[in-house]
Amino acid sequence: MKSTINKTALLLIIILFVACSTTDKTVKEQPLKIWFEQSTKKWNEGLPIGNGSLGAMVYGTSAKEVICLNEETIWTGEKRYDRDNKKAGPEVIKKIQQMVFDGKYVEAEEFLTTNLLAKRFPTGTMTNQMLADLFVERQGFDSVANFRRELDLNTAVQTTQFEKDGISYTRECFSSFPGKAMVIKYSADKKGAISLSASIKRNKNTNIELTNNSIHFSEHVGNGMGVKFNSTIHFETKGGKTEAKNGKIVVSDANELVIRIVGASDYRGGNPKQICADNLKNALADDYKELLSEHVTDYRSLFKRLNFTISDGDGEDLPTDKRLQKVKDGAVDNYLTQVQYQFGRYLLISSSRPGTMPANLQGIWVNGFKPPWNSDYHININIQMNYWMAEMTNLAECHEPFLKFIGSLREMGRITARETYGCGGFVAHHTSDAWLATAAFGRARYGMWPMGAAWCCQHLYTHYEYTEDKEYLSEHAYPIMKEAAQFFVDFMIPHPKTGMLVTSPSVSPENNFMTAEGEVATVSYGCTMDRAIILELYRNCIKSAEILGIEDAFIDTLKSQVTKIPPLQIGSDGRLMEWMEEFEEPYPGHRHISHLYALHPSNQISKERTPELFDAAKKTIEYRLANGGGHTGWSRAWIINFWARLLEAEKAHENIIALQQKSTLPNLLDVHPPFQIDGNFGVVSGITEMLMQSHDGKINLLPALPSAWPNGSIKGLRARGGFEVDIEWENEKLKLATIRATTSGKFRIYSNGALSKVISLKKGESMNWKDN
Template sequence: MTADRKKSWVMSYLKPASKWEEALPLGNGRMGAMVYGGIVKEEFQLNEDTLWSGFPRDSVQYNSLRYLNKSRALINEGKYKEAENLINTHMLGKDSEAYQPMGHLIMEQEGLVDVQDYRRELDLSTGISHTSFQSGDTRYIRESFISAVDQVMVVTLSAKGSAKINVKAMLESPHQPRISVKEDQTVVLKGRCPSHIESNYFRDHPQSILFEEGLGVGFELHIKAVAQGGTLSLTNNVLHVHDAESVTFYMTAVSEFEKFDVMPGSTGKDIDEVCSNVLRQAIRIGERACYDRHVKDHTELFGRVDLHLGSSTNSILPTDVRLKAYQDGEQDSELEALYFQYGRYLLMASSRPGTQAANLQGIWNNSMEPPWGSEYTTNINTEMNYWLAEIGNLSECHEPLFDLIENLSTTGRRTANVNYQARGWAAHHNVDIWGQSTPSGGDASWAFWPMGGVWLTSHLWEHYLFTGDNEFLKNKAYPVMMGAARFCLDWLVEGPEGYLVTNPSTSPENKFLTPEGEPCSVSMASTMDMTLIRELFTNCLEAISILGLDGDFGMEISAAYERLYPFKIGEHGQLQEWFRDFEESEPGHRHVSHLYGVYPGHEINRFETPELIQAASTSLKRRITNGGGHTGWSCAWLINLYARLLDGESAYQFVHTLLARSTHPNLFDDHPPFQIDGNFGGAAGIIEMLLQSHLNEIHLLPALPSEWSKTGYIKGVKARGGFIIDMEWEKAKPVTVCIISELGEQCNLRTNTPLVLEDGTAIGKWDSLTEQFTLQLDTTRGEKIKLMAQN
């Protein structure tokens, strides 16, 4: 039953995983598993995306509004530290809840002797995990996958030789499990998540887990075995398989979770019946059909994009050995391409239409108290998770984030009103499945930042730019964008020189030095705040024009836009991070929030703001010189920033750094510890080096490094405006380019070499300012246009 595997997209290992960060991930967006590939003992660590601690609660800070004007007055007086202390004491809230593991499927195989020729693999192109080894004259094979089509995990054990399969399987869970067996020999595990977890990765107070009777998310996990030959038996809720030629385990799980604002278990949802029906249907159609349906679904998404960055002699080595060689200085462009496709695989596996959005760990978590609660951190990490979605031709995998944003626009209305007496909606930096939109506990430097919702709305607009979906813009995106803009209009106050500013304001997680030399995070008009608001206002105005809506609201936004506090350049020639040219408390800080306008925004660009591009470049150099980019996700952000600065060599330096310094043996990003945002951000950065489309044109090979310049191709990536691009290059120049317009729009191209149509017609003109060729293509008929390098 093993599928044909393109070697480029297979991760392989010659020994079982000895720890979680060596296991291999499976997922269908809703259910996830980490496969260890053990020999005698095989382990699948399991997740389901609605298993979180807690339940819907009121988290608004009723006293916050009482201190808002006082904090503003202190900031206006330059008493920044006093304002910070006031916010920390009176305007923060409680931590969000934590994402939970579901449990484990354990298999223990008997009768193995003198095991040899072991291999475990994950085929990214099919989503199949494959473990095999030799014992005596028998080859044992285990294949597993999690189907999005049939909503089951399927694990098949087979033997080729004289020996048979003898294995026992059992379920475990940390959530007060109760295990029973149905008449049809289905094993059922029932559990309930904690009602609350008091946990914060950074703080010293004791962590506690609270189980309250009847509260928390209840769930069921069902598993059933179907054997070919041999017999099945059950002893103490353990499945025993005796002398089978092969056996297939079908497993599914469902929770009581219904919606972010509905008490779990309150609607009478029969999760036992749901699980039973799913298993019954999967078993009825059989292993082969489940396999075929899964592979068809998976390859339709994964196979849209292909990438080649050059050949590597190390491609025949196991993945962990290749990674170690790479860390020791050996080049491996095929490993870099594998890392890119792994990012796409992980997004497919952790975010599908109808599932929850990918959290800090995607969908994979083995701890009841995971780092940072494995929550949604919206001051960079959640957004970075989805930088890859549109350009990686996985637009539908973006949808769970839109659902999360819509939920936050509901809970955030109350936050905006009660906390700040503002219209619209607001969300802060920590979010959970219950839609917490209020400040968390902790310190103002991270907890007090009501711009999280503003940043998230950029994803709605980006989806529109890539798809041109006017119904999406009208019915889903614009109403949410408008709500966030209304909050900004009310949150802005008059500041220095009559400008509109945010006050209080922080630059996420960073601190400056006050005139008295004290580290402090609170002032007004951080560059990040003002950039986000300018971008949102611009997007709203464009949406209003497209949809022909809200003339009065558009005028209100336009009037405020003209008064927004502008960018400033500091004494070192750097882009200022705060409204004053404060000295930085930590010059090598991991966040580079003030550079948002370079990436993922585009307000700072080489055509319209060349002086700000230079200032941003200076800021970036200063940050890196002082140790910046030292975490996985921060390193990934630097790739994208340098790509936008058209500095391919520096961008590649951080591709290499991300893989060599911040990557686990299973290629998970190592923050440290594991966070998945580095995987997604790094993959997005690789595309950004090869193709950009944020300035109303498609720029080919804008930041191609010398390591990839000899020969390569990328196929199936998307550009804003609804274009799909295939491109091959040699000696750092495109040799063939194929473009399809899905929306029938005209295409503007920028390239470093003259291109001609298939009939030899030369097109394009030389731009002496940028030393590039620019050309317009008539792609309005939606046909594929092929271009070639001019001889």
């Protein structure tokens, strides 16, 4: 995919900006730190660092530190073209459809489980594994004073400090994107005070070689069915000495120790051993200060594009875990919310950069060899939620890995479309992995869901909406969207009674309904989410064709089919219906709220255009919450976005607090449970939508500002249409908004819920707006 910006020029501009801003003594940067007064032996209470591909969770004690290393491409398995169930095909699909239309929902599920769904193993997804655990041990350091560990979000540097016998010790750790290496520095305020040993542990199949200053290790993972990787951990001291002894690197009486870590696999081809050697050579060419400066400048070129303030405090008065505990006990902490917001942006920068794989269920932070859900790509909401915030929070480059991933699904997705359904185009189901799995597998309630690729395609058009890059739309986005739409042109069939086009078989992700006979079922036809996703995909294809000047029979077909897809329906109780029929729900508080897709992340439901559906959506979310919904971190994050779209400021804020109270670890990582990173990303998009929304050709300022944030500002947001927006407010009212145009265009500006003015700006122009 062609980049939408001249990255070299942009980086130079930002470096100059950062350099100037850091020398301006009148500007005080607000501290943004996650910090603790004690160590932890728990991986999920560690502090994560990453450069998009090479990451670590840093935890442990002063006596035995653990640095759980990750490299994004450490995956079991290989690309396989036999994942689809060989029994499947057009005749099987027809038989299932007939059962569904006859109301034999349970029978249809049983039949498709055997004849359409592949077994989870070995044809399901493969597993992302950690690289290794690096152990750093110090004798006699069980008891220390003034311990502090922190992650500085302004610099992406993790630091641990403590005192022992009157000596102050410091360890700094970061993972550099330009340096292609992780760097760790141990220092003290007394010469000759650094003595420690270091070793790595992976498994019995790992080849480990030690020299006097390095640990080299390699493996063919997955017992020979996976990638081959190499990694080197290099130790450089000032003063003292290093030696290999008893399977460890032993450092004695050093003034300073700098560790450089590199890792690579053959996932993308090439020789991983040579790649590691080249990256290490480059990392050794710079000293620690140069590596740190290069890392901080690169990171800040992304992170400092956006500033968010709803608190005058700097957070230095109370450790993060104690702040969070106060919230769990009933307090409201705006500084914690600021940090949580920027932590989400930090995590995306650290786990998704141009040229890397997209962030998975755990970003790039994996513990062990069998992480939850294989740490793969769940594309029935989770990976999408990871990237909702990318464009709006000014991190478009971090979106790129996902946008490329969507296109890469086509090779396998064409096979699944043809062999499982007898359709053209391409399709992907609920889960994928490094090998681009697209098959339907597992159980019907999650596996029988051919909407994954179509939902992903929303992100392709969203990127265009923010950039208005026609070349990107023509060369990358539209061809993928068109191919995804082709599948549904072939797959949807007329309902035998109404003649309307429906998907069949169809499920509402991971949810069930009760049949008239009192049985629990999951397979039906034309579920609400299916219709909303397909309508959006078709309309985005049609809009793209208009923008690109394309007129052909395919677009005519899409325009015709749009008129034949059943509209969203409201049930007898006033709620949006989840299925075509008004089924009883056995799990009324279900974590998936898929039938509200049209509200968010799509924008098919709005107060202005569809007031009845808007009210029905509100009743739907109220009902879910009243019955225990939002009990997982990612689900609660989605609910924040729903309430923002429903313009319910206080309810959105209540759910931010609920996320902090119920689904947030002491280090602010999200828990499903267990740890799952989508909630960290979803809360960022939710907060952003509370402060600005930019769909429907309008920029809506402060649409859901809660009373808990009476004063504040957010600067550097991105809006659809190619605009950058700064907002300041006082006493819950807009004080000033500045809008800058990166492309020429016009928009409607809304403030305090009312249309204020229609604005036109040429590229490079800006305007200030104040409410009268």
